[in-house]
Amino acid sequence: MTCRGPRRPAPLGIRTALRKYSTAALVSLRNRLAYPAAFAGSLLTYGLFVFVFSRIWASIYSGRGDIAGYDRAGMVWYFIVAEISVFGFGHFYSTLSEDIKSGQVAYLLARPYGFTAYHFSQTMGNTLGDCLVLAAEGVLLGRLLGGPVPVTSLVQGAALVLSILLAGCLQFFLQFAIAMTAFWLEENAAVYWIYQKLALVIGTFLPLEFLPPAAAAAARWTPFPYLSWAPARIAVAWEPREALGLLAAQAAWTAAAALLCRGVFAAGRGKITVNGG
Amino acid sequence: MSVIAVEGLSKTFRTRVRGTGLAAALRSLARPEWRTVPAVREVSFSVEPGEVVAFLGPNGAGKSTTIKMLTGILTPTSGTARVLGLDPARDRTRLALEIGAVFGQKSQLWFHLPPSESFRLLGAIYEVPPAELERRRSDLVERFGIGPYMDVPVRKLSLGERIRCEIAASLLHAPKVLFLDEPTIGLDVVVKREIRALLSELRSRDGVTIFLTSHDIGDIEKICKRAIIIHHGAVVVDESMKTLKHRALARKYIGVKYAAPANLELPGLSPVKRTEDAGSFVVDTRRHNLQDVIRALVDRGEVLDLTVEDEPLEDIIAEVFQGRSAEEARGAAWAGGEAES
Numbered sequence: 001m002t003c004r005g006p007r008r009p010a011p012l013g014i015r016t017a018l019r020k021y022s023t024a025a026l027v028s029l030r031n032r033l034a035y036p037a038a039f040a041g042s043l044l045t046y047g048l049f050v051f052v053f054s055r056i057w058a059s060i061y062s063g064r065g066d067i068a069g070y071d072r073a074g075m076v077w078y079f080i081v082a083e084i085s086v087f088g089f090g091h092f093y094s095t096l097s098e099d100i101k102s103g104q105v106a107y108l109l110a111r112p113y114g115f116t117a118y119h120f121s122q123t124m125g126n127t128l129g130d131c132l133v134l135a136a137e138g139v140l141l142g143r144l145l146g147g148p149v150p151v152t153s154l155v156q157g158a159a160l161v162l163s164i165l166l167a168g169c170l171q172f173f174l175q176f177a178i179a180m181t182a183f184w185l186e187e188n189a190a191v192y193w194i195y196q197k198l199a200l201v202i203g204t205f206l207p208l209e210f211l212p213p214a215a216a217a218a219a220r221w222t223p224f225p226y227l228s229w230a231p232a233r234i235a236v237a238w239e240p241r242e243a244l245g246l247l248a249a250q251a252a253w254t255a256a257a258a259l260l261c262r263g264v265f266a267a268g269r270g271k272i273t274v275n276g277g
Numbered sequence: 278m279s280v281i282a283v284e285g286l287s288k289t290f291r292t293r294v295r296g297t298g299l300a301a302a303l304r305s306l307a308r309p310e311w312r313t314v315p316a317v318r319e320v321s322f323s324v325e326p327g328e329v330v331a332f333l334g335p336n337g338a339g340k341s342t343t344i345k346m347l348t349g350i351l352t353p354t355s356g357t358a359r360v361l362g363l364d365p366a367r368d369r370t371r372l373a374l375e376i377g378a379v380f381g382q383k384s385q386l387w388f389h390l391p392p393s394e395s396f397r398l399l400g401a402i403y404e405v406p407p408a409e410l411e412r413r414r415s416d417l418v419e420r421f422g423i424g425p426y427m428d429v430p431v432r433k434l435s436l437g438e439r440i441r442c443e444i445a446a447s448l449l450h451a452p453k454v455l456f457l458d459e460p461t462i463g464l465d466v467v468v469k470r471e472i473r474a475l476l477s478e479l480r481s482r483d484g485v486t487i488f489l490t491s492h493d494i495g496d497i498e499k500i501c502k503r504a505i506i507i508h509h510g511a512v513v514v515d516e517s518m519k520t521l522k523h524r525a526l527a528r529k530y531i532g533v534k535y536a537a538p539a540n541l542e543l544p545g546l547s548p549v550k551r552t553e554d555a556g557s558f559v560v561d562t563r564r565h566n567l568q569d570v571i572r573a574l575v576d577r578g579e580v581l582d583l584t585v586e587d588e589p590l591e592d593i594i595a596e597v598f599q600g601r602s603a604e605e606a607r608g609a610a611w612a613g614g615e616a617e618s
Contacts, residue, residue, distance in 0.1 A: 016404050023401035027387065027394050034389040034430070106350040107383050112373035113402055186293075270352055 017117075024118055025125030032126050039133050046087045046134050047141060053079045053205075054145040068209035074236045076146030080138040081160070081235040082204045082228035085167040088131035092123050092172075093192050096179035100268075101186070109269075116176065116261055123172050131164065156238045159247065163231035166250035171227055173257030180261070183268030198222075203229030223253040278362060280454055280486045281324035281347060286356035287510075288317040288342050316342040318510040319356065326453075329480050329487040331501035331518075335598050339510040340490045344456050347488070348378050361453060374403060377452035379443055379460050386431045392442040393427045396449060403450035410449065417445040421475060437468030444472065448479070455479070457489045461496055473499045494589070506597055514597055521593060529567060531574070532557040532584040539578035546570065559588075 032038070054076045061072035070078060096119065099105040109115060139149060151157050178195055181188045202208070202224035208216045219225055230246040294310040295301070317339040324330050334340045345351040347360055349369030358365055363372045379385075386395040400410035418424050421441045426434055434442065444460065457476075461469045477500055479485045491497060497504065497518070504521050506514035514521065533541075538553040546565060548556035560570050567585075574583070 020401045020404070023398050027390065027398045030394060031387055031390050104383070106345060107380055107385075109350050109369070110348050110373060110378050110380075111402055112370045112404070114370075118402075 020113060021117055021121040024121040028122040028125030029129055032129050042087055042130060043137055047137060050080055050141045073147035077142050077150050078207060078232045078236050080142050082232040084131055084134050084138060085164055085228055086204055088134050089127045089168040089171045093175040093179045097182045097188060100182035116265060120172055150236045159243045160231060160234050163234050163247060166254055167227050167231050170223060170254045170257055173261050176261045177264050180264040180268050183271045199224050199227050226250045226253050279323040280326050280361060282359040284321050284357045286317060286320045286358050287354050288346060289354045290314045290316055315510050320512050322505055322515055324486060326486055327484045328503060329501045331497040331504045332488060332490045333504055334507040338507045340507055341458055344458055348456055375452060376454045377447035378456040379447050380458045385446055386442060388432050389430055391428045391430055396446060399446050399449050405450050413449055417448055421445040437464050454486045459491055461493050476500050508598055527563055528588045529560045530586040531560055533574050534582040536579040536581050543573050
């Protein structure tokens with residue numbers, strides 16, 4: 001018997017790549033749906049956060065019309081939308097980071113796929129279900145605790161959905177890049193902790209407009225406002241020209257973060273060590 | 278063309294040296310110390326199409342590191358490796374389409390989903406066209422007898438059922454080479470036998486080249502035609518199973534059982550195990566005539582049972598490891614002595 005060379009050429013057709021990554025996303029979604037009860041935890045926590053913050057805003061706003069351009073109902077809706085991308089897109093950083101530290105990542109590399117693209121599809125498949133469920137809960141809670149839904153047109157709705165998706169993509173690439181630091185740092189939890197706190201303070205708990213002008217201006221040059229502030233702003237302070245700018249900034253930050261991931265992964269890949277044998 | 282061609286392949290890992298105590302920890306922060314650990318040293322061998330090769334060695338010998346270099350997971354420090362004519366480190370994705378790998382207890386199936394879902398995903402990942410995937414899937418389901426498990430969540434399958442699904446999954450894209458790292462670990466005797474039969478069939482029917490690491494002597498004896506033994510990162514034995522077993526011919530294991538208590542003391546030969554009416558001997562045929570030993574044992578009383586067996590493969594391999602360790606220890610002592618003088 002003679003040995004022939006590989007039977008398939010290297011370049012991936014678009015259809016093949018689409019089939020590969022869409023199947024990864026679908027299987028991941030199906031895996032998430034295997035335990036509907038698993039949604040209960042995030043539904044409960046999200047609901048509790050929204051309720052507590054709606055009470056806090058009610059107390060802060062008592063006797064005031066608006067603060068920095070947001071009224072009380074607007075702030076409740078702001079928090080509901082901002083938290084969707086935080087809760088919905090999850091914290092997959094820890095799983096990937098542990099895989100790198102334990103050397104398990106080596107097994108994931110023995111497959112014919114783009115490592116980042118595969119993880120992206122898997123994470124999106126896994127989290128989109130969460131986002132939809134949280135959005136439904138958010139609308140219900142918003143009607144009860146805030147007031148009428150602030151999204152009034154189809155264009156605004158489409159821009160909001162796009163903005164939430166871009167926030168999810170940005171969230172993925174930033175978490176992926178942080179997880180990759182495990183190739184160099186033996187303990188990278190502190191890096192993620194700082195990232196998480198900055199993301200919460202800059203745009204999730206408080207709109208940028210609440211920050212001192214200098215801090216808000218500086219924050220706009222970081223990716224953090226585009227994780228939650230941008231979609232929340234599109235939801236509660238709709239202005240088409242501003243929304244377009246926000247979407248463009250989100251897309252630019254997502255592209256930059258994707259490039260960063262690519263570089264960090266390429267540099268880190270050579271540092272894989274595997275225990276055992 | 279060889280399916281696998283390895284020339285002077287080496288891999289060293291750099292690990293940080295950590296002292297004990299706070300002072301050492303602070304020192305390590307300011308001036309970290311590194312140690313270079315050679316995991317694989319100048320390994321060379323080749324594997325021809327359709328061969329079934331056992332890649333053996335004690336824990337930490339460098340088996341898995343070598344397999345990981347051959348599958349493109351790890352980049353060699355020096356030397357070259359070619360699998361199906363490709364450089365695994367440079368052409369990892371292309372190579373992955375042509376090879377299959379089962380890494381011991383590392384599952385490639387989704388734990389909460391039935392195997393059918395994982396098969397669908399793996400078919401897409403390995404770019405198997407849908408119609409061909411369906412055909413391959415049906416064939417493997419039948420051959421591996423996994424039909425009843427295909428729609429049961431993996432977490433509900435027994436280990437044996439899961440491993441059968443794992444191996445079937447690794448064959449969906451019809452790989453030319455199959456790397457198996459401890460495929461029968463933790464399985465019971467019956468399932469092990471089934472898996473071995475399936476692997477043997479893969480070789481004979483499909484001509485798949487199999488590269489297997491295992492600590493299970495049964496796997497090696499039943500499936501493999503050739504053994505490469507690696508120790509402390511270097512190849513110490515590379516020969517056919519027949520030649521390896523031939524080493525056993527020098528030693529025979531004799532067991533004898535008498536109808537009544539008997540004297541088992543033979544000149545120059547003591548039993549390795551004995552009771553009043555039974556005993557067993559290890560006879561080195563280079564020193565003792567086998568016929569004389571059997572005759573002497575038969576003369577000691579009425580024999581109920583007498584067995585003559587080759588030395589178990591397990592003992593031969595253990596002896597290779599121990600012999601190599603002793604040689605290395607002697608070499609180190611000699612080198613130390615030379616250095617001191």
